Amino acid sequence: MKQMKNLVILGAGTAGxxxxxxxxxxxKQPDWQITIVxxxxxxxxxxxxxxxxxxxxxxxxxxxxxxxxIPKDVQLIRQKIxxxxxxxNLIQLSNGEGIDYDVLIVATGAKIAPEETAGMKGAEWxxxxxxxxxxxxxxxxxxxxxxxxxxxxVVHITEMPIKCPVAPLEFAFLADSFFKHKNLRDKVxxxxxxxxxxxxxxxxxxxxxxxxxDEKGIHIESDFAIEQVDNENKTIVDYGGRAIPFDILVTVPxxxxxxxxERSGMGDDLNYVPTNKATLQSRDYSNIFVLGDASNIPAxxxxxxxxFEAEILTDNILHYIKGEPLKAAFDGHAxxxxxxxxxxxxxxxxxYTHEPVEGxxxxxxxxxLRLLKESRMNHMGKLAFRWIYxxxxxxxTHIPFVSANMSESGKHYEAITQH
Amino acid sequence: xxxxxxxxxxxMEKIIAGKNITVNEEGYLTDxxxxxxxxxxxxxxxxxxxxxxxxxxVVKYLQNEQKSQVPLSIRRVGKSGIVDIKxxxxxxxxxxxxxxxxxxxxxxxxxxx
Numbered sequence: 001m002k003q004m005k006n007l008v009i010l011g012a013g014t015a016g017x018x019x020x021x022x023x024x025x026x027x028k029q030p031d032w033q034i035t036i037v038x039x040x041x042x043x044x045x046x047x048x049x050x051x052x053x054x055x056x057x058x059x060x061x062x063x064x065x066x067x068x069x070i071p072k073d074v075q076l077i078r079q080k081i082x083x084x085x086x087x088x089n090l091i092q093l094s095n096g097e098g099i100d101y102d103v104l105i106v107a108t109g110a111k112i113a114p115e116e117t118a119g120m121k122g123a124e125w126x127x128x129x130x131x132x133x134x135x136x137x138x139x140x141x142x143x144x145x146x147x148x149x150x151x152x153x154v155v156h157i158t159e160m161p162i163k164c165p166v167a168p169l170e171f172a173f174l175a176d177s178f179f180k181h182k183n184l185r186d187k188v189x190x191x192x193x194x195x196x197x198x199x200x201x202x203x204x205x206x207x208x209x210x211x212x213x214d215e216k217g218i219h220i221e222s223d224f225a226i227e228q229v230d231n232e233n234k235t236i237v238d239y240g241g242r243a244i245p246f247d248i249l250v251t252v253p254x255x256x257x258x259x260x261x262e263r264s265g266m267g268d269d270l271n272y273v274p275t276n277k278a279t280l281q282s283r284d285y286s287n288i289f290v291l292g293d294a295s296n297i298p299a300x301x302x303x304x305x306x307x308f309e310a311e312i313l314t315d316n317i318l319h320y321i322k323g324e325p326l327k328a329a330f331d332g333h334a335x336x337x338x339x340x341x342x343x344x345x346x347x348x349x350x351x352y353t354h355e356p357v358e359g360x361x362x363x364x365x366x367x368x369l370r371l372l373k374e375s376r377m378n379h380m381g382k383l384a385f386r387w388i389y390x391x392x393x394x395x396x397t398h399i400p401f402v403s404a405n406m407s408e409s410g411k412h413y414e415a416i417t418q419h
Numbered sequence: 420x421x422x423x424x425x426x427x428x429x430x431m432e433k434i435i436a437g438k439n440i441t442v443n444e445e446g447y448l449t450d451x452x453x454x455x456x457x458x459x460x461x462x463x464x465x466x467x468x469x470x471x472x473x474x475x476x477v478v479k480y481l482q483n484e485q486k487s488q489v490p491l492s493i494r495r496v497g498k499s500g501i502v503d504i505k506x507x508x509x510x511x512x513x514x515x516x517x518x519x520x521x522x523x524x525x526x527x528x529x530x531x532x
């Protein structure tokens with residue numbers, strides 16, 4: 001009798017859950033058993049963390065169970081993972097049990113590591129130093145902002161890469177809006193501190209975003225590589241000695257891949273798994289694939305990226321299983337709404353080679369969404385996205401008119417001669 | 420060949436250390452073959468830095484990393500064993516990685532994403 005094969009997915013977040021839903025249509029019993037491993041109970045809509053501090057979303061808007069998004073033929077194992085033994089094709093769980101795999105998908109994500117920066121997780125942590133990349137952090141910040149009476153608000157990025165690189169900018173924009181509504185804006189000084197040379201990593205979007213920062217009276221401090229948080233003097237200090245005072249520091253700490261990669265000897269210096277950026281296959285092991293924030297590919301760490309990757313990875317895994325060459329090529333496609341406050345948002349669409357530009361999306365010349373321009377419609381798109389996330393995206397359903405590879409039509413690129 | 424590209428690349432020629440070199444709009448050499456130590460020194464002078472043996476160790480390290488296609492970051496330089504981040508800032512103040520790569524004649528590190 002032919003033995004059943006195992007496909008194992010590590011991590012039941014956005015990426016892992018989508019992959020389980022995609023693959024269950026193709027890999028069925030009795031030939032294949034799909035297993036997904038995650039120790040957590042809850043699935044969080046992570047983009048919602050941005051809205052928690054401002055009381056725009058309540059906790060119940062962004063928390064559901066992991067279980068309700070896992071198809072019934074997929075086995076869910078709720079255990080902590082001790083190690084991956086890639087040479088033995090084995091997952092070792094913390095309870096001592098082992099899971100053999102024929103194909104492994106790593107989707108263990110990225111998380112904040114405030115301990116990487118001296119003083120960040122010090123005496124002021126969650127008193128005047130906050131993150132909003134965790135549920136607890138966002139909630140603590142909400143409680144602080146509810147009765148804060150003003151002062152110096154510093155929004156800060158520790159180092160790149162981070163999940164959702166636009167989120168700290170959105171935080172600054174929403175803070176501007178929030179304090180305007182509370183009639184406190186004149187008592188709040190907002191400073192945006194970044195290790196980059198400007199507001200964003202891509203030139204056109206940077207110009208548009210810096211214009212918005214300026215318009216909203218948000219001061220920018222660039223090229224700031226933090227050395228430490230000085231809890232006593234309430235300042236952040238960079239390696240060059242530049243010190244920026246704060247009353248509230250909202251920081252995005254260093255982001256790292258899961259410690260599991262360190263324990264398994266599979267990660268780089270930030271615990272990201274070296275991955276082929278086109279095929280999403282591990283560089284070291286042909287039967288391991290990496291999806292979403294866990295990989296080291298030079299794409300944004302964002303749910304939209306994981307969504308586009310999942311469509312491509314599904315094809316590639318099927319090719320791999322049939323012994324065919326991997327064909328599908330991921331182009332780094334990302335698509336992000338950027339909340340700009342006051343009920344408006346921007347939309348950006350880009351990939352490895354094409355930066356975000358102005359234009360219309362998804363239909364050339366029509367829209368209805370406008371790229372790199374503030375609009376009410378984009379904001380509605382962002383709010384609608386929560387519904388899409390729970391009801392369409394996680395289930396692995398293709399989003400109509402939005403392809404995994406980026407479309408160049410309807411976008412205003414400059415035609416130039418390449419040297 | 421005509422191709423759509425996302426950024427407009429402006430290339431300028433200039434004479435430095437008696438040599439004709441081409442740089443992009445941010446002043447980075449576009450062809451490492453045009454680099455030599457004299458060019459490095461002249462580029463350093465433009466950034467108000469006079470190169471000590473410690474500077475050279477860092478510059479050579481960055482060039483080697485670039486040759487082996489290792490993506491450069493401040494974190495990685497700090498863990499290189501060549502120089503720690505504090506000293507890196509003392510050697511190349513303000514934005515050390517950007518200044519040091521410019522002097523080394525290699526591309527400005529793409530700040531990811």
